[in-house]
Amino acid sequence: MEETENQESVSLQHQQEKNSKKSFKLFFIIPTILLPAIFVTAYLTFIKKPKTESTSQNSKKPISSTISSEELSKHSTKDNCWLAIKGKVYDVTSFINSHPGGETIIEGCGKDATTLFLNRPGGKGPHPPRAQSLLPQYEIGELE
Secondary structure (H helix, E strand, O other), X not given: OHHHHHHHHHHHHHHHHHHHHHHHHHXXXXXXXXXXXXXXXXXXXXXXOOOOOOOOOOOOOOOOEEEOHHHHHOOEEOOEEEEEEOOEEEEOHHXXXXXXXXXXXXXXXXXXXXXXXXXXXXXXXXXXXXXXXXXXHHEEEEEO
């Protein structure tokens, strides 16, 4: 009987050692795999926004190009929205769903929207400074 208890005790110790080794491995392996993946994802998502080149109809033209009123008028839908403000042209297609005023921004698509920008529809006055600060990232050229 003493021998059986001794064998059970050794077996139990052996099992505990195995579990301890598994825990130790998991404790070090999971963070070394997951943490770098999380940091890389966060870096690519929030810090370094990759610039993508689109080949679709609403692809961006390089900044400093001159855009005619005729060209501007071709981009007048929710899915392809360019607008001009104070002589500069902006492709705001990707911003439409984030626009705090909802789809009112579509009123300016395909045309000079300076008046709409300076005097928001509904008598709400000019856009706030935050809106002005967002414009440069959407700039694609100057109105001819």
